[in-house]
Amino acid sequence: MIRVVLPPHLRNLAQVKGEVELDVHGEATPQSVLDALETRYPVLRGTIRDQTTRERRALVRFFACEQDLSLDPPDRPLPDEVVTGKEPFLIIGAMAGG
Numbered sequence: 053m054i055r056v057v058l059p060p061h062l063r064n065l066a067q068v069k070g071e072v073e074l075d076v077h078g079e080a081t082p083q084s085v086l087d088a089l090e091t092r093y094p095v096l097r098g099t100i101r102d103q104t105t106r107e108r109r110a111l112v113r114f115f116a117c118e119q120d121l122s123l124d125p126p127d128r129p130l131p132d133e134v135v136t137g138k139e140p141f142l143i144i145g146a147m148a149g150g
Contacts, residue, residue: 054080055073057141059143082126097135113148
């Protein structure tokens with residue numbers, strides 16, 4: 053079971069409270085977690101990554117175990133602490149502006 057923390061605006065869109073728990077089939081990677089998330093909550097398709105290219109949106113960041121995973125390859129395995137449910141996979145809306 054993978055624990056996912058969404059930013060408030062995506063929790064509202066998906067109509068969930070708190071963390072989301074997902075069963076990920078196969079190896080747990082950012083891509084497989086997002087696939088499972090978008091399958092369970094189709095309303096999130098296109099909000100975290102582009103629907104066509106499947107690339108992460110510019111103002112969205114991924115974190116796990118206090119590490120920024122945003123620029124890692126999407127098929128890179130997630131840390132064991134995330135796979136075992138000890139730590140969550142965080143999806144964060146980046147802040148921009150000046």
